[in-house]
Amino acid sequence: MKISRAIFSSLFASVLLLSCQQKQAEVSETDTTETEQLQQQEDLYIETTSTSLKPSQIELGQIIQSEIDSNSTDVGNSTQAGTTSQAESQQVAVSQAQIQQIISDLDAQQTNEGLQINLPESILFDFDKYDLRADAQPTLEKVSQLINYYQDAPVNIAGHTDSKGSDSYNQQLSEKRANAVKNALTSQFSIDSSRLKAQGFGESKPITTNTKSDGSDDPAGRQKNRRVEVVVKNKPIY
Incomplete structure (x- = not known):
């Protein structure tokens, strides 16, 4: 009877120990999963923040190209305005020349x-x-x-x-x-x-x-x- 109790006590202790170890493992696994999730969220936040604050090479290229296009447009408009102004001056000069000819003819x-x-x-x-x-x-x-x-x-x-x-x-x-x-x-x-x-x-x-x-x-x-x-x-x- 004493032997049976001893065996039973030993088995119970073993089961209890095994149960504690299993729970500890589950807790450890849960902590690891939550830690990984928190790390992923932190990485995602850092990546998102960095992208908005620091343009990528593609974005930098687009910005530079946009500035080049804008400058080209300004230069083109300036050149066109100069050409128009020159054409208007020539038109006035021609008109005066025609009037001079009419004055001479008459x-x-x-x-x-x-x-x-x-x-x-x-x-x-x-x-x-x-x-x-x-x-x-x-x-x-x-x-x-x-x-x-x-x-x-x-x-x-x-x-x-x-x-x-x-x-x-x-x-x-x-x-x-x-x-x-x-x-x-x-x-x-x-x-x-x-x-x-x-x-x-x-x-x-x-x-x-x-x-x-x-x-x-x-x-x-x-x-x-x-x-x-x-x-x-x-x-x-x-």
Whole structure:
């Protein structure tokens, strides 16, 4: 009976010891698993934080390329702006050159009133007529270009005749010729009529004599007096 108790006590102690060891192993394994999980979370946090604070080589490459592209765009825009500015300067220069050519073609002169264009009768009208000739169009087109170039400048259109005929007849003819030029500029070349003032002066303002010094007729002089003057007010020649 005593032996059986001793054996039983020994077996019980062995079972108890084995159970304690197993629990200790389970606790140790659990601690190890939790430690590993904590370490993984710490590693993941460090990796995530490091990635956000310190770009990778790929990200650095993208940033550098973005800066290069931005600088290239700025340089391109600057170059394009310079080219545009140069083109605009050339356009202005060409425009002034064209105006200079028109001024030369029309033999325009600078006067106290402004830029004066003298249009002889032979270019605009048949003798003693006030209907514009068909071949007057190229000359009137140049006049319209000059007027448009000076934008809002007022323009005087004055009709003149020679001394042949009565004063009243010449006055009416000069007025009709001035109005014919004004109407052509407004209807055919779209000049604002409010800028144009048409007047007739008949034979009262000749630019040369109608007769020679001996009192005889001067056909060449009278032809010069038959004219329409267009004055672009107070605009200098370039």
